[in-house]
Amino acid sequence: LYKQYAEQLVAAGQAYYAFDTPQELEAKRAAMPNFQYNQQSRQSMRNSLTLDAATVAQLISEGHPHVVRIKMPEQETITFTDMIRGEVSFDTTQVDDKVLLKADGMPTYHLAVVVDDHLMQISHAFRGEEWLPSAPVHILLWKYLFGLDQMPQWAHLPLILKPDGNGKLSKRDGDRLGFPVFAMDWTDPKTNTTTIGFRERGFLPQAFVNVLAMLGWNDGTDKEIFTIEELIAAFSMERVHKGGAKFDFEKAKWFNQEWIKQTDATTLLPEVKKVLGDSAANADEPFIAQVINLVKDRCVLLNDFAQQAGYFFTDPTTIDIAAIKPKWDDKKTLFFTELIRTYETEQFWQAADLEKAFKEIAAVNELKPGELMLPFRIMLVGGKFGPGVFDIAAMIGKDATIARIKHTLSLLQ
Structure with a gap:
């Protein structure tokens, strides 16, 4: 030909x-x-x-x-x-x-x-x-x-440039600086080495398109988050920049976080289930959707749901005891022992009721609730992260809440 x-x-x-x-x-x-x-x-x-x-x-x-x-x-x-x-x-x-x-x-x-x-x-x-x-x-x-x-x-x-602006972005730059450069995983046919892609790193397709669209183009306003329909409506060749655009991975992650925040739980659910794997295999989808709504604002990448949501389905594998011990004393041991007894008899397992009981026991023991919230959080999730601690307790249920408090108290003895 x-x-x-x-x-x-x-x-x-x-x-x-x-x-x-x-x-x-x-x-x-x-x-x-x-x-x-x-x-x-x-x-x-x-x-x-x-x-x-x-x-x-x-x-x-x-x-x-x-x-x-x-x-x-x-x-x-x-x-x-x-x-x-x-x-x-x-x-x-x-x-x-x-x-x-x-x-x-x-x-x-x-x-x-x-x-x-x-x-x-x-x-x-x-x-x-x-x-x-x-x-x-x-x-x-x-x-x-x-x-x-x-x-x-x-x-x-215009080309997508290295973060420092000196030259075209390459696979080597991604390897060196620790971020993906391909949309999806790519395996080198010569070396059989796989390079992780944006999708596998935990980027939503909508966010990835948004990131690419804003490299070398804008609509003349401060608006940065665009759906594909909005991009189609707003796009014009006249506003494409002549010069290359520096790639900023932190900014790309910001786009992804914003997209996770504004995407409804039903849409996120299939991807989150993949991330959670076997731990959520037996969970009802309405419950998983509740969890997604509770934690999605804390997730930058889809893979973050493993840490931010995993403890709703299984007990944390590690407890950050080191974060509790410096300010731990006998009064706090007595507080959580009494909290267990109170929670065991709690009839209305709702976040507001759990918080009320928590603060009442703290007042009786002349303790500030703020000093007790961090240990309680770590007991439930394993570390210093997660949404409202009483929302967590309400979601995981009475048995799991009490069992996790008891487990951490045993580690502190």
Whole structure:
């Protein structure tokens, strides 16, 4: 398919065969550090411009490896209008003769993208700004093969940059700085090494789209959270930035947290169940939804639900005793012992009733409730996190609440 277009270009004098071996090219680069295969150098190379027709025919018939290169015109200015950058011009003397067809018969991107876009009737092409220097080659191919009136409109998008702004963001940067760069897990076919993706890290698809949309674009206001429908309605090419955007993983996590906050529990439930795994396998979905509503404001990533919600379904595996001991004394032991007796007889297991009983016992024992809340929280969840402690107790139930208090008291003895 692609070879016929390459041959068409050669026949028209717009491309040529090049028989230079890799060794010959390496020698040229060694002798000339800034060597380019262009209008000046091609006259001293082994190609169909310097060899006679009989020699070219013989080399091809004998199967000598060769490539097809575009023949860039001399001293011409090529201009096109980019949807983002406006009018862009190139001096053809600054552009080398790119390979269009490799020695194995496979096309390079330069030829393939033009032929493919033509055959697929592409009307608009969006690509990264690193392809802007190749635009004059592609424009000439459109002109030679299909006509400029058939060429799609182009937009060369700004790149996503490293967090420090120095260069294009790469997989290596993600590995080095500890954040994903792929939408989903990607396994390198050569090394079989898997790189974690945004989805597996715990990003909602809506948040990921939102993050990408705001890298290099805004709607002219301070609004940052957009649904896909809102993005479609607000988007315009005129507001796409020309310069690259620094990637900020902390900001990306902020987007995800905001999306978790505003997403209803029913929508979050399937993903949260995956995170909780077997611990919530036997729990009713309405109960899981209640838990989600109680803790979602504390979750930055979906995977945070494992810590922030796991204790509603199973006893915490560890208790942060070290956070309790410095201010622990006999009076607090007596308080929680009395709290157990009171809770064992509590008929109305509601957060408000549990809080009232808690504070009454504290007052009788001349203790400040604030000094008791942290130990109580750690007893129930294992650490210094979670929603309102009485909401937790009400949700996990009487038996679990009392058992967890007793367990922690035994660890403090």
